Amino acid sequence: MDACIIIPARYASTRYPGKPLVALTGAGGEARSLIERSVLAARAASGGVIPIYVATDDARIAEEAARIGAEVIMTSESCRNGTERVAEAVARAGITADIVVNLQGDAPLTPAHFVTALIEAMRADPGCGMATPYLRCDAETVENLLADRRAGRVGATTVVADRAGRALYFSKEVIPFTNGRGVVDGIVPVFHHVGVYAYRPAALAAYQAWEPGPLEGLEGLEQLRFLENGHPIRMVEVSAPGAMFWELNNPSDVPLIEGYLKRMGWA
Numbered sequence: 001m002d003a004c005i006i007i008p009a010r011y012a013s014t015r016y017p018g019k020p021l022v023a024l025t026g027a028g029g030e031a032r033s034l035i036e037r038s039v040l041a042a043r044a045a046s047g048g049v050i051p052i053y054v055a056t057d058d059a060r061i062a063e064e065a066a067r068i069g070a071e072v073i074m075t076s077e078s079c080r081n082g083t084e085r086v087a088e089a090v091a092r093a094g095i096t097a098d099i100v101v102n103l104q105g106d107a108p109l110t111p112a113h114f115v116t117a118l119i120e121a122m123r124a125d126p127g128c129g130m131a132t133p134y135l136r137c138d139a140e141t142v143e144n145l146l147a148d149r150r151a152g153r154v155g156a157t158t159v160v161a162d163r164a165g166r167a168l169y170f171s172k173e174v175i176p177f178t179n180g181r182g183v184v185d186g187i188v189p190v191f192h193h194v195g196v197y198a199y200r201p202a203a204l205a206a207y208q209a210w211e212p213g214p215l216e217g218l219e220g221l222e223q224l225r226f227l228e229n230g231h232p233i234r235m236v237e238v239s240a241p242g243a244m245f246w247e248l249n250n251p252s253d254v255p256l257i258e259g260y261l262k263r264m265g266w267a
Contacts, residue, residue, distance in 0.1 A: 003119050003198075004051045004097040005042045006073070006089050008082035009035055009065075009105035011058040015154065015250055020061050020105050022248070025258050028267035034248055035061060037108035039070045045103070045115035054105075055089035080212070081222035083197065087204040099123070100204060104195040106248045109260055114238050118198040121236045129203035130226060131234040132167075133194040134159050135245055139182035142190050144246070144256070145174050146182075155249050157221060159193040159235065167233040170221050194238065195247055197223065203231065 009020040016022075020038075023031040032040075035054065042052045054065040057077045065072050073093045079085040086102045089095070099122045101115060114133050121131050137145070137158075148155035159170045169175065170193055178184055199207075206229075213228035215221075226233055244260040246253060 002097065002123075003099040003101060004053065004095055005046060005101045005103050005115070006086045006095075007035070007038050007042060007052070007054045007070075007103050007105045008075075008079075008085035008089070009038070009054055009056045009058075009061050010079070010085070011056075011061055016248070019248055020056075020058075021064060022254065024108065024248075024254065024261065026261040026267045027265045030267055033064055034108060035064055035105055036068045038103065038105045039065065039068055041108055041110045041112070042103050042115075044112040045110075050101075050119075051097075053089060053093070053095075055085050057085075083199075083204070083207055083222045083225075086199075087208045090201065090204060096201075098200070100199050100201065102197040102199070104247075107195045107245075108248070109243070109245050109257065109264075109266075110194065110196060111238075111240050111243055111245075114194055114196055114240075117236050117238050118196060121234065122198050122200075125234070128234050129200045129231065130197065131236050132197045132223065133236045133238045134161070134191045135194055135238055135240065137182075137188050137190045137192050139188055141192060141244075141246075142174070142178070142182035142188060145190070145192075146180060148250075149174060153250050153252065154220070155253075156247055157193040157195070159191050161191070161235045165235045165237070167223075167227060167235050169227070170219065170223055172219055172221070192245060194245060206231065 020035040025031045054070045055073045062072045073089040075088045216224040
């Protein structure tokens with residue numbers, strides 16, 4: 001098995017308890033749960049040839065995943081984030097894939113080519129232990145990010161990278177600082193981090209052995225554990241012309257995501 005996709009999902013989210021089961025209405029007027037939409041996104045990316053699993057510690061999420069025909073791996077309640085849950089799922093299920101994709105269960109708008117771009121980047125560079133995509137924001141998205149911060153909401157993640165495409169830092173603040181502007185010198189300098197990760201098994205094993213660092217604790221961002229331990233993160237730039245990308249972090253994100261589903265014609 002060259003690659004697999006694992007969707008980590010927990011019920012006890014700090015900011016939005018029960019969000020994997022929240023119903024999102026698409027363009028056709030049909031309401032589907034967040035976990036169902038996440039599985040549909042994974043299936044679109046897999047092309048029917050990459051195994052897909054839902055990793056959870058909650059019977060309600062497992063029941064919903066089984067209802068839509070997804071294979072479930074039960075994990076412990078002690079997992080502190082999605083990467084830990086994916087690592088535990090790999091160990092419990094005896095998965096031997098060379099590339100493990102973590103498609104987080106709060107990003108139903110993830111285009112299929114975001115996932116395939118990650119897998120292709122990992123296949124092209126056997127020395128790459130971890131990769132994740134980023135997307136240059138448009139002015140509308142930057143305004144949404146700034147609006148969240150002005151309202152005191154913890155929302156989407158932004159990232160800055162070096163010239164070689166390695167991550168320098170991830171933050172729940174809008175970075176780099178733009179002084180409230182979406183466009184600076186004719187460009188939008190803000191990159192939205194897309195919540196998808198691809199790992200080699202060795203990188204997952206190393207992650208499990210590290211304790212969370214202070215930056216991970218302050219930002220609430222699991223990927224910072226890699227940077228705090230000197231492990232490089234390869235950034236893969238993606239684009240989505242005509243599409244909108246947003247994660248479900250807070251209840252206020254529901255109408256925004258539903259609006260994007262309808263705008264893009266996703267049922």
